[in-house]
Amino acid sequence: MQRTELKAFLRARRAALTPEAAGLPRGPRRLTPGLRREEVAALAQVGVTWYTWLEQGRAINVSTATLARIARALSLSPTDEAYLFALMGLTRTDVPEHHFQLPAVMHQVLDLYQAPAFVLDTVFNVLAWNRMAECLYDFGDFGGPFADNHLWNAFMNPARRRLYPDFENGALNLLGMYRMNQAAHPEDPRFNQLIEALSAASAEFVELWQRCHTAPLSAITVPFFHPEFGDLSIHSMRLPIRDSDHVDRATAFFFAPANAATAASFARVARRLTAEQATQPA
Structure with missing residues (x-):
């Protein structure tokens, strides 16, 4: 039959x-x-x-x-x-990521976190963020067909590049996670679309991508610099977000201060954002 x-x-x-x-x-x-x-x-x-x-x-x-x-x-x-x-008696586990809906409760979790936090899908499109992350990254402040893509902005957005004092190591870490995601989701055409676009736009991307670096989601400590935050040392914690089939569909990034100066900077910016919110009309 x-x-x-x-x-x-x-x-x-x-x-x-x-x-x-x-x-x-x-x-x-x-x-x-x-x-x-x-x-x-x-x-x-x-x-x-x-x-x-x-x-x-x-x-x-x-x-x-x-x-x-x-x-x-x-x-x-x-x-x-x-x-x-x-x-055919087969179970498909690689449902295209663009059908994935981020759980609404994730937005509440991000808003409760008192440091920069945001969520990327598997091709590094930004799905959600809190006010601290918006202050750090200026999400939405860059145009073009890949305006919402974290990896594209790292290479092509001058303001975003300036966040990384050690750009090469930071970029390699992003590329390593991206490469691992692509291997886990080979049927998603968006990976190659972004790679082709970056290859055409950035010789630096081509050189780093051709190193075939891979990186796990485990937490790392990275330096940042931001005009308002100042010099930062950040623990970057990455947590996978899975769908009902237990397939990784996104990654939540939670930043934590790695030293006292960074903790003080986060607290200062958080106080400013809270004060601004308090003055806004209900």
């Missing part, structure tokens, strides 16, 4: 997808409105014979990564994709 339904499902979805919707030319000799098998195979980066066997319902081995490419080639909806995986 599953094989029969798989055949019918794949053929129906292939027939329903026009060449124009798939970014392909229609050509003058096309007799059917949908895609040909060889076109689906090319889009999914699989062999034509292999895809034909799959569509015929033959008993062949299929990986989750390959099935995900077929789902994208056929422009399947999330429910169609889940159904395809179910028909």
Whole structure:
């Protein structure tokens, strides 16, 4: 029954997808409105014979990564994709990150924390932050297609670069975590999109990226400099945020002072922010 339904499902979805919707030319000799098998195979980066066997319902081995490419080639909806995986008896654990919703309680946790704290998704887009982090990083103060990306800003935003007295080591640590995230989520195209954009914009990024450095989420101590905060020594604690399938979808960064001067700086800025908030209309 599953094989029969798989055949019918794949053929129906292939027939329903026009060449124009798939970014392909229609050509003058096309007799059917949908895609040909060889076109689906090319889009999914699989062999034509292999895809034909799959569509015929033959008993062949299929990986989750390959099935995900077929789902994208056929422009399947999330429910169609889940159904395809179910028909193949596979469980997909790499749901695209852009479908992930940060739990609302996370915003409350960030606001309660009396030091800079923020959340990045797996490609380092900033999802949430508290007022101390906003004061430190000026989130939203930079434009462009990757304006919300922490890694892009580290290399391309001059104000952000000035935060890192030891830029090379700080950048390598970010790149190392980014590389680990990419390895854990190979089906998310946003990783390569950012890498390609940074490679075109920054020779420094290319040089550091080609070192193939990796870094865990474990806490590190890093120096910072900010015009208002002054010289800082910060413990950077990173905590993974997982979805209901226990897959890492984001990372929460909590900064803690590593010396007395940094603690005093955090306290001073926190007092200013609290005083400003108290004077704002309710």
